[in-house]
Amino acid sequence: MNTEIEHLSDNKIRMTVTISEAEFETSIDKAFKTLAKQVRLPGFRPGKAPRQILEKQIGYEAGRAQALNDYLSQYYVDALDENDVDPVDYPELKVLSGEEEGDVVFEATVPVRPVVTVQGYKELRVEVEVEEISDDVADRQLKLLQDRHASLEDSADPIAEGDFATIDLSGSIDGEEVAGLTANDYLYEVGSGLIGEELDKQIIGKETDSEFEFTDELSENFGENAGNNVDFKVKVKNIQKKVLPEATDAWIKENTEFQTLEDYKKDALSRMEKLRTLQAQMQVQQKVMEALAETVQEEIGDEFIERETQARLESIAQQSGANMAQLQEYISSLDEDAQNEFNEGVRKDAQTAIKSDLALRAIILEEKLEATDEELEEELQKYAQSSGEKISKIRNRIAKPGVEKQVRLDIARSKAVKLVNETAIAVDSKGNEIPLQIEGQEGDELSAIGEALAHDHDHDHNHNHDHDHDHE
Numbered sequence: 387m388n389t390e391i392e393h394l395s396d397n398k399i400r401m402t403v404t405i406s407e408a409e410f411e412t413s414i415d416k417a418f419k420t421l422a423k424q425v426r427l428p429g430f431r432p433g434k435a436p437r438q439i440l441e442k443q444i445g446y447e448a449g450r451a452q453a454l455n456d457y458l459s460q461y462y463v464d465a466l467d468e469n470d471v472d473p474v475d476y477p478e479l480k481v482l483s484g485e486e487e488g489d490v491v492f493e494a495t496v497p498v499r500p501v502v503t504v505q506g507y508k509e510l511r512v513e514v515e516v517e518e519i520s521d522d523v524a525d526r527q528l529k530l531l532q533d534r535h536a537s538l539e540d541s542a543d544p545i546a547e548g549d550f551a552t553i554d555l556s557g558s559i560d561g562e563e564v565a566g567l568t569a570n571d572y573l574y575e576v577g578s579g580l581i582g583e584e585l586d587k588q589i590i591g592k593e594t595d596s597e598f599e600f601t602d603e604l605s606e607n608f609g610e611n612a613g614n615n616v617d618f619k620v621k622v623k624n625i626q627k628k629v630l631p632e633a634t635d636a637w638i639k640e641n642t643e644f645q646t647l648e649d650y651k652k653d654a655l656s657r658m659e660k661l662r663t664l665q666a667q668m669q670v671q672q673k674v675m676e677a678l679a680e681t682v683q684e685e686i687g688d689e690f691i692e693r694e695t696q697a698r699l700e701s702i703a704q705q706s707g708a709n710m711a712q713l714q715e716y717i718s719s720l721d722e723d724a725q726n727e728f729n730e731g732v733r734k735d736a737q738t739a740i741k742s743d744l745a746l747r748a749i750i751l752e753e754k755l756e757a758t759d760e761e762l763e764e765e766l767q768k769y770a771q772s773s774g775e776k777i778s779k780i781r782n783r784i785a786k787p788g789v790e791k792q793v794r795l796d797i798a799r800s801k802a803v804k805l806v807n808e809t810a811i812a813v814d815s816k817g818n819e820i821p822l823q824i825e826g827q828e829g830d831e832l833s834a835i836g837e838a839l840a841h842d843h844d845h846d847h848n849h850n851h852d853h854d855h856d857h858e
Contacts, residue, residue: 389465396687397500402482403465405490410453417452447486454485462494467788472499475693497689504681504745504752510810512673514820516666523658524651528633531650535641538626544591545625547577551589552624555581557616564616566608571623581618589620597621666820670812678806679741686740694736702732749802750795757797765793 387409392400418440423433425444441449462477477496484490520526538550545551551574557567567581577586584602592598599619606612631637635646644650703713717725749755757765766784770777784790812820 387461387464387468389469391469391471394495396497397690398495398497399471401462401465401469401471401494401496403461403492403494405461405484407484407487407489410484410490413453413457414449417456418449420456421449421452450486454481454490458490458492461490461492463788465494467791471496473497474499474690497687499747500684500686500690500744502682502684502741502744502748504678504748506681507678507745507749507806508809510674510677510681510806512670512677512810512812514666514669514673514812514814516669516814516820517662519655519658519662524654527654527658528647528651529630531641532630532633533628536628536630539629541625541627542594543625543627544593545576545589545622546627547586547590548628549576550574550626550628551576551592551622552626553589554621554623556619559611559614559616564611567616567618585618585620589622592622594622594625663820666812666814670810670820671807673812674807674810675742676738677810678745679738682741682745686737686744690740691733691737694740695733698732698736698739746799746802746806749805750798753802753805755798755801755805757794761797762790762794765797 387406388404390402392402394400415437418437419433421440421444422430422435422437425435425440426432427435427439427443430439437449458479458481462479465471466473473496475497477494480493480495482491482493484492541549553572553574554570555568555572555574557564574580574585574589576589579586582602582605584600588598588600597620599617601615601617604611604614604616608614633647638644638647638650642650644653699713700710703710706713708716717728720728766777766780769775770780773780784793814820
């Protein structure tokens with residue numbers, strides 16, 4: 387197979403691929419074996435009729451046409467792999483010659499990933515918003531723990547927010563009781579807003595055996611009755627106050643893994659600090675990629691951005707358990723400003739993702755980053771352990787054209803990400819530097835093998851399908 391490449395405008399190339407008649411003959415032979423399973427001939431079981439017999443029955447032209455239909459896509463994929471071409475969309479395939487005899491020549495026009503230059507990627511500086519930890523954070527954590535172990539005691543005092551009132555409740559619309567709004571001996575936490583804000587306003591200050599009435603509009607939490615005005619009748623039968631246990635060393639030891647109250651508070655403060663650092667770290671990773679994207683000065687074609695935007699919309703739909711039609715219906719239900727904000731946000735994210743990816747690829751070339759055989763083997767072992775798949779089977783899967791190349795690219799890409807993050811400086815709004823890693827933290831990203839196999843699945847889906855070939 388011989389390939390000639392012509393670079394076109396808008397990051398497109400035209401590959402002219404020539405397959406010798408002798409090489410294409412092997413594809414024709416495979417095609418006749420496929421046809422043998424479809425054509426029934428007297429005296430032969432399905433799939434067992436020799437090619438010579440089939441040629442007499444259906445003609446040599448049928449086998450050649452079947453070979454073009456079945457294997458042209460594979461020749462295209464092989465040409466991509468041999469010439470290190472990185473397509474970003476479906477190709478336009480056109481058979482130029484060889485449909486009836488001789489060498490097969492076809493043309494593939496396809497958009498490719500642009501190559502960019504980046505500068506200053508080792509000098510990135512980002513600022514993130516980090517929530518301050520208040521002095522009483524340990525006390526608030528302790529209060530939550532006490533609240534979980536609280537008990538209720540009867541009270542003769544008027545009802546206050548946070549109390550529990552046992553009530554008889556009756557709600558009606560136009561004189562008819564509403565299911566779910568009528569109950570006896572209902573234990574209600576005052577201030578919870580479970581029935582509505584008006585109940586909380588009306589019940590505060592009431593005493594045992596008091597009765598009162600009020601009207602309130604039901605919230606959206608009440609389904610088909612939402613928005614209706616309901617007439618409520620309430621009788622207070624009992625009042626209880628929440629009593630928190632005393633936080634002593636003995637109580638802490640009994641109800642936690644800590645020995646003293648001081649130990650518990652120190653741990654609570656430490657956990658909050660780690661959580662704050664983790665949240666900051668997540669912000670930093672995003673901000674660094676955004677800053678890296680800004681180093682790309684080349685213009686990115688609208689078609690490339692539109693494809694990435696569409697892919698992100700499909701991902702949003704899939705993650706939300708909807709299809710694209712349902713997602714579009716939801717977007718259309720928003721007001722114009724909200725629609726514009728949503729669409730612009732997705733498009734901006736798509737552009738940032740494209741530019742940061744192109745920048746990382748440029749860094750791989752600039753820094754001569756590559757995956758060693760040892761690193762490839764490590765990824766194989768890691769994926770085998772996490773997936774439970776036999777390593778021999780995984781080796782066969784990555785042996786497919788382009789898959790091992792993608793694995794090595796993903797490993798190199800991880801090195802580029804590490805380099806950018808290690809050289810970046812992240813600060814909070816006060817200028818304090820933020821550590822980029824938490825000691826002992828391990829990433830939970832999909833391995834390079836998993837990424838490549840997913841990529842290969844998409845690759846097969848994109849290219850191994852029937853083409854309506856153009857003819858000259």
